[in-house]
Amino acid sequence: MRKDIGVLDIFGRKTMGQSGIDTLIVVPWGHPAGWRQVRYTTKGISLDHCTTLPLLLKMFPRAEVFVLVLDSLVDEAPKPQSPSKCWQCYEENIEHLRYASQAKSYKELRDQLADFLSSYVKCLLGDQYKPVIHPVICPAVGRPGGKWIFRGNPRDFESIALYDLGKTILEKPFSSIVVDTTHGVNFMPSLTTRLANRLASLLLARHEHLVLAGQRGVKIYIYNADPVPLASPGQPEMSLNLIAEETHSSIQIPPVIPENLLETMEPGTQPFIELNKTYFEYAGLVASSLYYPLPLLLVHAVSQETAAKAWDVLVKAHREWETRVEILGNTVQRRLALNPDALYLLMLSVAVARRLEEKGLSYPxxxxxxxxxxxxxxxxxxxxxxxxxxxxxxxxxxxxxxxxxxxxxxxxxxxxxxxxxxxxxxxxxxxxxxxxxxxxxxxxxxxxxxxxxxxxxxxxxxxxxxxxxxxxxxxxxxxxxxxx
The missing domain is CATH 1.10.3740 (SSO1389-like fold)
Structure with a gap:
């Protein structure tokens, strides 16, 4: 049988081969309709496009992509002075946005925006690049597009992104994470960069071979392109810069734990006492057993179908959060807040429990x-x-x-x-x-x-x-x- 020797990426690292996916690309995007046509360059590679994503896929050919956008994308954008491929694909798929603007529930709004984003990204990439694309619709705050108003906790962005990304990384052992903050707006770049470290920790907790492998950790690359001049003749040439690189080799366990996973935005009320109690029973026990060297207690903690039960708590909290979002005319009001620190710890509990369950560890x-x-x-x-x-x-x-x-x-x-x-x-x-x-x-x-x-x-x-x-x-x- 022919041995699959893989291919080399731009750093000369061998990837997992023709069928293997070893890189997770996470790109936060603002509103793409007005992005200009640009020549993006890096390490001797150049590509003419209105977004850096095709260049990233050329650099990391064995990647799975998560595109993070805000729910404020529901606001229709005006036609730019210099329409690019980004505008053309926007026009071709605008009906999805119009359906979203008529949504009766927040779930319906997010689903319609996800359909738009999937079709939109496929249009942008054409036939040359066909990676697995995951659209992630995250909560906005304020009035980013001018018409719709979004009210809620700004940290919900990180929580929803972590929830959607976590479902994939618990199953797939990515050895590299690439974050490109070029097209992010407001809090998106900083929170997505913070998110990368948490994703790396979850990967290390879930997939043992990432700790034992030669690189002993998960590689994180952070990119950002030169800013595009507001007014410049012709097609500008911008560099896609590697602004940070590290090997994340340790699992983050914070020294303090959030009391609640799900909280109401109304002061003085807390209707989710049982759910938050169950969250802490899993997250508090597992986190404490890891933060201090308590291996027997950890095995005891995860020996009672912990992975499935803890994941059920996550799903229930997400469902409660989503169903309590109200659409009142052009206002989206989030009544609840998901604590991203608590969500991370509960997801960490799931990752560790699945890992130990696969090893067949039992208690005693x-x-x-x-x-x-x-x-x-x-x-x-x-x-x-x-x-x-x-x-x-x-x-x-x-x-x-x-x-x-x-x-x-x-x-x-x-x-x-x-x-x-x-x-x-x-x-x-x-x-x-x-x-x-x-x-x-x-x-x-x-x-x-x-x-x-x-x-x-x-x-x-x-x-x-x-x-x-x-x-x-x-x-x-x-x-x-x-x-x-």
Missing amino acids: TDTRQLAQVLPLYEAVNEAHRYIIEDELARIEKKTVRIQRILKEVDWTPLYLIYIEPNQHFSAVKKRTMIAHAGLQKEIVQVKLLENGQVLLRYNSAWENKPLQQLNSSGLLLPQYKATS
């Missing part, structure tokens, strides 16, 4: 299985790996010495294998828990299996009420209330 778990989470913890903090490795080795060494005794009993408190002169019992303390990778001998039980493997579990107090136990020992990441 043995020391060899527990060692399989080492690459995950190393991607959070390299020191975590050595703390966990050392503690597992100590437990295995001690159990070998008294294996005859352990074989005669069922579950045994871990402290019994550490019997020493003047033995005393310690309360659960934050410092001790961190130093011993959450395997403090007073709260862990062991069982020696016939094959010699050492099975571990927590006592009933930690199994039944892990959040309360984390909180009382100072290991639960603190919560904060978001400001609108």
Whole structure:
């Protein structure tokens, strides 16, 4: 069989081959109807077009594309003085916008705008480029187009973009993220750049080989083209500049957690108590178990169909947010706000749970299985790996010495294998828990299996009420209330 050797991109890196997609392109766009025809150039490559997207696809031939636009695109644009391909494609697909302007619900408005954007991008790219295109309709604020008014939390932009992008990256292991902020407006460039780092963290949490691969992380490239002069004769030549490049090699775990995933924009009311409580039960437990080296608690946290249940919370929160948006004439009023920090943590919980589920980890778990989470913890903090490795080795060494005794009993408190002169019992303390990778001998039980493997579990107090136990020992990441 012929070996697929792949192709080289502009950096000389081998891509995943003819059928492999290894790059995620994210482009925030303002209103494209008035964009001029320009010659975009970079690294000896040039292309005449009204948008940088075809050039990006030439640079990264194995890419999947997410185009982020605002729902204010529903405002029809006037014909520019110098119509380009961007205007021609706009005119050809304008009926979608007119349908959107007559939408009876916000979901219908977003669906019609997504149909417009899909057809519009295909028109722009023609037959030469046929990547997978994902249209993402994000919330605007203010009056960007002049006619329609949009009211709501500006951070909803990041939340909706993360929700739509997250569904794909949880399934596809992109090794590179390309963000081009050239055509973004207002808050779009800054929030999309911030979004890239969160997407990279989710990729590392979900797909283990990205941590183990040669580049040990996800490459992030940020591009921005020279500004097009407002008035210049002929066709200007603009450079597409690489303004930032990094290898994102660590999973971001914030030291504080938002109290709520879904909030009302009306002060003094909070109608989603159960949903927000369920969000924190998943996000708070998983985030705390990662932020501190608590691998056994993490396996326990994700052993009860956590991925599916946490994803259900995400879907429900998104559905509540969308259905509570009202269209009143030419005003779009968002009644709820989705916290992007909370959404990220809940999506991180889904990513980690799916990864561990695929490994077949179950609770109670043995020391060899527990060692399989080492690459995950190393991607959070390299020191975590050595703390966990050392503690597992100590437990295995001690159990070998008294294996005859352990074989005669069922579950045994871990402290019994550490019997020493003047033995005393310690309360659960934050410092001790961190130093011993959450395997403090007073709260862990062991069982020696016939094959010699050492099975571990927590006592009933930690199994039944892990959040309360984390909180009382100072290991639960603190919560904060978001400001609108």
